[in-house]
Amino acid sequence: MIVYINGKLVPPEDAHFDPWDRGLTLGDGLFETIRVHAGVAQRVFAHLNRLAHGAGVLGIPLTMSEEDLVHAIAVTIRENGVEEGVARLTLTRGPAPRGIAPPEKPTPTLMIVAEQVLEQTTEPVHAIIATKTRRNEFSPLAGLKTLNYLDNIIARQEAIGARAHDALLLNSIGAVVEATTANLFVAIEGQILTPPIKDGALPGIMRADVIQATGAVEQTLAPHAFAQISEAFLTNSLGIAPLIQVDDQVIGDGKPGPVCTRLQQMV
Numbered sequence: 001m002i003v004y005i006n007g008k009l010v011p012p013e014d015a016h017f018d019p020w021d022r023g024l025t026l027g028d029g030l031f032e033t034i035r036v037h038a039g040v041a042q043r044v045f046a047h048l049n050r051l052a053h054g055a056g057v058l059g060i061p062l063t064m065s066e067e068d069l070v071h072a073i074a075v076t077i078r079e080n081g082v083e084e085g086v087a088r089l090t091l092t093r094g095p096a097p098r099g100i101a102p103p104e105k106p107t108p109t110l111m112i113v114a115e116q117v118l119e120q121t122t123e124p125v126h127a128i129i130a131t132k133t134r135r136n137e138f139s140p141l142a143g144l145k146t147l148n149y150l151d152n153i154i155a156r157q158e159a160i161g162a163r164a165h166d167a168l169l170l171n172s173i174g175a176v177v178e179a180t181t182a183n184l185f186v187a188i189e190g191q192i193l194t195p196p197i198k199d200g201a202l203p204g205i206m207r208a209d210v211i212q213a214t215g216a217v218e219q220t221l222a223p224h225a226f227a228q229i230s231e232a233f234l235t236n237s238l239g240i241a242p243l244i245q246v247d248d249q250v251i252g253d254g255k256p257g258p259v260c261t262r263l264q265q266m267v
Helices: 044-058 066-079 150-161 205-214 223-227 258-264
Strands: 003-005 008-010 029-037 085-092 109-115 125-129 166-170 176-179 183-188 191-194 231-236 239-246
Touching: 003 066, 008 066, 029 044, 044 066, 044 085, 044 205, 066 085, 066 109, 125 150, 125 176, 150 166, 176 183, 183 205, 183 223, 191 205, 205 231, 205 239, 205 258, 231 258, 239 258
Parallel strands: 125 166, 125 239
Antiparallel strands: 003 008, 003 109, 029 085, 085 109, 166 176, 183 191, 183 231, 231 239
8 A cells, every 4th residue: 555645655654643643632633535436536626625624614724735635636546556445535733732722833744545445335224323422413523524533433333232234323402413424315205305414414425416416405304204214325425325224113115215226326
């Protein structure tokens, strides 16, 4: 593997992080996971727009232009010979002395890796509703892909303990928001619905494309709505997977639905 870090392409053993990098010590940073298809980063400008927004919210300066970032991602993919896989971009605020307050003049760390193996994201999913953690829809971090994914990890651990594939997170008022690494879509009476960003859902890159392709409407979803749902599916940048069961509630006929099947051909 060849790693891009702070403008250089190096082997993993030379991809050094400062021990005081705030990405390591405080989770002070962002990341983007980008699908690679036929050797090309997919939806790369949408990913970089989201990264720039998150960096603006956190006050982390982007020291590279969009053009240079696109080039760096492409070079990393090429140097690793990735045709079908994943590229991940990680941005931290960089090293700083101990303490919470950010440095006045941060020196960000930017790392890009690319792998050939693509995660399987199309198999049917049985999910539980997480009970050990909730999404805080009032936090500005709810809409960002930060390096702190501990709520998601806790929820996924709960799912594994229940012998499920994934967990759905509720927000502070008990509305269903999203899965641990994916946005949620459901079909009720022929209308495609998805939890709104204001409820704490991440503004997913694939989510935006699916809303455009299906005319999906943002609507707050209560857990009991799954009894009315004829079809459900999960989306992230790597693909679309049918959601066929939530806790003990089977969705529809327990098989992938027609909308999900059609959309899977889109990605």
